[in-house]
Amino acid sequence: QEQLVESGGGLVQAGGSLRLSCAASERTFSRYVKAWFRQAPGKEREFVAASNWDAATTHYADSVRGRFTISRDNAKNTVYLQMNNLKPEDTAIYYCAGGVNQGMLVPTGTTSYAYWGQGTQVTVSS
Numbered sequence: 001q002e003q004l005v006e007s008g009g010g011l012v013q014a015g016g017s018l019r020l021s022c023a024a025s026e027r028t029f030s031r032y033v034k035a036w037f038r039q040a041p042g043k044e045r046e047f048v049a050a051s052n053w054d055a056a057t058t059h060y061a062d063s064v065r066g067r068f069t070i071s072r073d074n075a076k077n078t079v080y081l082q083m084n085n086l087k088p089e090d091t092a093i094y095y096c097a098g099g100v101n102q103g104m105l106v107p108t109g110t111t112s113y114a115y116w117g118q119g120t121q122v123t124v125s126s
Helices: 027-031
Strands: 004-007 010-013 018-024 033-039 046-051 058-060 068-073 078-083 092-099 120-125
Touching (some): 004 092, 046 078, 058 068
Antiparallel strands (some): 018 078
16 A cells, blocks of 8 residues: 655745655555645645646645645655745645546545545744
């Protein structure tokens, strides 16, 4: 079973940047759709960004579009989330998720993803 491990979280001031990484344990990762979700205290897990298997299709939540960029390196079995101009409301635990290849589709619901990482904390101070 595929395992996903996130890294790169931390504490940053508003306006700063962080890059999250998600490493997969299996080569089959290269054919999976990959996404980032986040969950703030007391709130439901929400979609952030997703990429289809070859990054030809990406999708972002309105709240992060223009500030965050999802990318992937299939040769390294790794997906990234570059986060710029961070805001205090971006504070959350960020989760990497993997799902079965759906061609050009990039689903935004949690039920479309079977594999999840343990999460990495991102805290943005004002």
